[in-house]
Structures are given as C-alpha cells and as structure tokens.
Amino acid sequence: MDGIQITEPKKLSAISKTENFNAVESSKVIITKAMLLREDFHSYLGDERTLYPIIPARIGIGKISAVSEDSVSGFERGVRVFPHPETPCGKCFECFQGHKENCSSFNIASKNADGFLRDFAVLSNEDISLLPPSVNDYSALFIDHVAVCDKVIDKLQLNKGEYVIIVGGDILGIFLAQVIMYYQGIPILVDNNEKNIQLATRAGVYYTLFADNKLEKNVSELTGARMSKKVVYMTGSNLNTDIALKLAGEYATVCLAGFGTPSLKVNFNIALIKQLNFICVTNGYGNIDSAINLLANGAVDPNLFTIPTVKQSQAIEKIKEMASDINYDAESGMLIVDII
Numbered sequence: 001m002d003g004i005q006i007t008e009p010k011k012l013s014a015i016s017k018t019e020n021f022n023a024v025e026s027s028k029v030i031i032t033k034a035m036l037l038r039e040d041f042h043s044y045l046g047d048e049r050t051l052y053p054i055i056p057a058r059i060g061i062g063k064i065s066a067v068s069e070d071s072v073s074g075f076e077r078g079v080r081v082f083p084h085p086e087t088p089c090g091k092c093f094e095c096f097q098g099h100k101e102n103c104s105s106f107n108i109a110s111k112n113a114d115g116f117l118r119d120f121a122v123l124s125n126e127d128i129s130l131l132p133p134s135v136n137d138y139s140a141l142f143i144d145h146v147a148v149c150d151k152v153i154d155k156l157q158l159n160k161g162e163y164v165i166i167v168g169g170d171i172l173g174i175f176l177a178q179v180i181m182y183y184q185g186i187p188i189l190v191d192n193n194e195k196n197i198q199l200a201t202r203a204g205v206y207y208t209l210f211a212d213n214k215l216e217k218n219v220s221e222l223t224g225a226r227m228s229k230k231v232v233y234m235t236g237s238n239l240n241t242d243i244a245l246k247l248a249g250e251y252a253t254v255c256l257a258g259f260g261t262p263s264l265k266v267n268f269n270i271a272l273i274k275q276l277n278f279i280c281v282t283n284g285y286g287n288i289d290s291a292i293n294l295l296a297n298g299a300v301d302p303n304l305f306t307i308p309t310v311k312q313s314q315a316i317e318k319i320k321e322m323a324s325d326i327n328y329d330a331e332s333g334m335l336i337v338d339i340i
C-alpha cells in the first residue's frame with residue numbers, strides 16, 4: 001500500500017507498507033478519492049488526540065478489487081463503496097454485548113486509525129457500504145456529514161413543524177438545516193459569518209440570523225416567546241456556547257454536534273436555571289445507510305460547496321499551503337484528493 005502519512009506534527013511523507021489480505025469477511029478496496037477535513041488539518045498541525053504516525057483523510061471512497069473467499073456479503077469486484085470513517089473497536093464491554101453503536105473506543109480514520117490518503121485499504125465487509133448509481137462520487141464524500149445530521153435528528157426526536165435552532169453555519173450546520181427541512185422541521189440558523197449565512201440562504205434555509213445583540217429578541221419573535229425546545233450547537237463553529245443556551249427554552253434539549261472535540265466552555269448556570277438536557281453527537285456510525293438514502297433522494301445539496309481538488313502527487317504541497325489558512329468559513333479546511 002502506498003500513501004501519505006503525517007509522521008509527526010507538521011511533517012508529511014510518502015509511505016509504502018504491506019497490508020495483509022487474509023482476514024475473514026473482508027474486501028480489498030482501491031481508493032479513488034480521499035477528502036481531508038478540518039480535523040485532518042488539526043492532526044497535521046498537532047493534535048493530542050492523534051496517534052502519530054497516521055495516514056490523514058477521514059473520508060474516502062473506492063472500488064472493490066477483491067473479496068475474501070469466505071465472504072457472504074455479495075460484494076462484487078468493481079462496485080463503488082464508502083468505507084466507514086468510524087468503526088467500533090470490537091473489544092470493549094459494549095461491543096461484546098452487541099451494542100456496537102455505544103462502543104467506548106471507536107476507531108476514527110485519521111485520528112487513531114489510518115485514513116484514506118492511500119491507494120488501497122483492506123477493510124472488514126461490515127465497515128463498508130455499497131454506493132447506488134444515484135449517489136455520484138462527489139456526493140458520496142459527504143455521506144458521513146449527512147449521517148451525523150441524521151443522527152442528531154434521531155436523538156432530538158424531531159417532530160414535523162418543530163423549530164430547531166442551529167448555532168453555527170459550518171458545513172455540518174448547513175447540511176443539518178437541509179435535513180431538518182427534509183423531515184419537515186423548521187431550522188433557524190445562527191452565525192456571525194456573512195459567507196456562511198449566504199450559503200445557508202442558498203441552501204434554502206428561510207430563517208438565518210446574525211449572532212448580534214438582537215438575536216434573542218429575533219428568535220423570541222419567531223418562536224412566539226417560547227424560544228426553542230431543540231437547539232444544536234455545532235462544535236466546528238467559533239461561536240460562544242452561551243448563545244445556544246440563551247436561545248434554548250425551559251427544559252429544552254441542547255445537542256453538541258460535530259466531528260471535532262474542541263475545548264468548549266459551557267455555562268451550567270444557565271443550564272441549571274432552565275433545567276436543560278444535553279446530548280452529544282460526534283460521529284455518524286449507525287446512520288450511514290440512511291445518509292446514503294438522503295443523498296440519493298436529494299435531501300441535501302453537496303454542490304452548494306466548492307471544495308479544492310488536487311491530484312495525489314500535489315497533495316503534500318497543498319496540505320502544507322492550506323494548513324496555514326484554516327478559518328471558520330463553511331468551506332474552509334476541506335481538500336479532495338484524486339487518488340487515481
């Protein structure tokens with residue numbers, strides 16, 4: 001296997017290593033496209049959660065080139081697949097009990113397991129999903145994003161006609177707004193970044209609000225002074241978590257959602273006064289197939305976003321160049337690499 005790895009913070013190099021293809025019920029997947037997210041750039045710049053050396057690119061898509069002889073998966077050579085970015089460890093108490101969705105130690109691509117900036121990977125058939133023809137390669141790169149949004153909606157138990165306040169118009173926040181609309185909820189998206197507000201408007205989000213001193217009044221008017229029973233704070237935004245708590249009504253549920261785990265301060269004084277409930281979503285595990293359906297049905301529009309694309313031979317140079325310029329624009333910190 002040939003790929004590119006982060007040897008240590010701020011150091012990238014080409015690597016070549018042998019990967020055995022003898023595990024049961026597994027497939028060899030030729031990676032065709034990889035996508036780096038902001039979390040990959042954090043790993044490049046130095047992140048205490050990253051296990052170095054590591055191959056970056058949380059996201060990859062590919063084609064099956066061989067299937068193990070014992071396989072009952074029905075996978076055939078040449079089919080397009082999406083390898084899951086998070087896989088359960090298979091060793092913890094929850095995994096042993098069969099509750100893999102509650103795994104206490106997920107393998108996360110590009111954090112504690114190799115990502116997809118490489119020419120092939122040998123993967124368990126449990127950890128790959130087939131791509132239907134209706135989901136093209138570009139859209140497939142966003143399956144994990146949509147899976148996180150779908151999981152947020154499951155956990156919030158969204159009802160039709162219900163308001164959901166989204167604090168943070170990063171790419172996940174904008175997709176979340178689209179998925180909420182698909183399920184006939186009403187998103188109110190809040191950000192302090194003009195570009196992100198414009199993107200959200202282009203995404204069809206009717207209520208977009210600036211995070212300014214009129215915000216609480218504006219939300220109160222929209223929701224008939226009840227504020228919202230459901231608020232999602234996007235951990236990829238740089239907004240103060242107080243905003244989410246202030247916009248939440250009494251006994252509301254506040255969800256913290258995003259791939260990253262930045263150090264956040266939460267004002268529990270407000271939480272106690274309002275007796276808020278908190279939930280956290282940091283991966284889309286368990287919602288991947290549902291996300292593929294949402295993309296196939298056009299529930300979200302990945303074409304809203306313009307993501308730079310390079311060939312693998314230019315990847316090292318481009319990652320170094322981009323790492324110095326990561327900001328809070330929704331499109332920032334993403335790079336697609338064409339592997340073949």
Ligand SMILES: [Zn+2]
Binds near residue numbers: 088091105
């Ligand atoms: Zn586990």
